[in-house]
Amino acid sequence: EDKVVQSPLSLVVHEGDTVTLNCSYEVTNFRSLLWYKQEKKAPTFLFMLTSSGIEKKSGRLSSILDKKELFSILNITATQTGDSAIYLCAVEGGFGNEKLTFGTGTRLTIIP
């Protein structure tokens, strides 16, 4: 059975701090790992990672995948109160297993 474990479950930091969120996984026939941000109802897409060692970056957010050790990290630098959200990691299987398995998420709270 596919499995995704995120840590920490919850994190509270001050505005301006840098945070690192972790995601480890087990999946049949891995195709991709995705990061989402969920503030209210719908998760919004952040990154899709398919290759090891290639950092993806968008503004203050960046992410990298290690397919040998089966984990990914999401970094947020110079955090702002608008970064407060639940960050979800999900893995997608390959042909015949094309579904997303989500982790429980990391709840990030940024204190002004």
Add this chain to the structure above:
Amino acid sequence: SAVISQKPSRDICQRGTSLTIQCQVDSQVTMMFWYRQQPGQSLTLIATANQGSEATYESGFVIDKFPISRPNLTFSTLTVSNMSPEDSSIYLCSAENWGREQYFGPGTRLTVT
């Protein structure tokens, strides 16, 4: 990226009744999915909505309880049948073109009393 809309955005229903949730994508997509997110939990896949054939359900979900239709490449419905308070959740539709990222609709918040 695809833009996905869902109707209704929220509803309060009595136990024993059924609710049909609609999901519309602004472009043709290969795959559509339905997820449930119970209070304080992460997302759990209910089923993959297959165009022109029966949906593929995940373990713990059955067609009699969650019938799904997908008549074309842009539209799908999920019905929550014979509801009980345990069905109170957010129901999310998502869409993907093979090899691309999966996008989510805004969700339907269902409360069963």
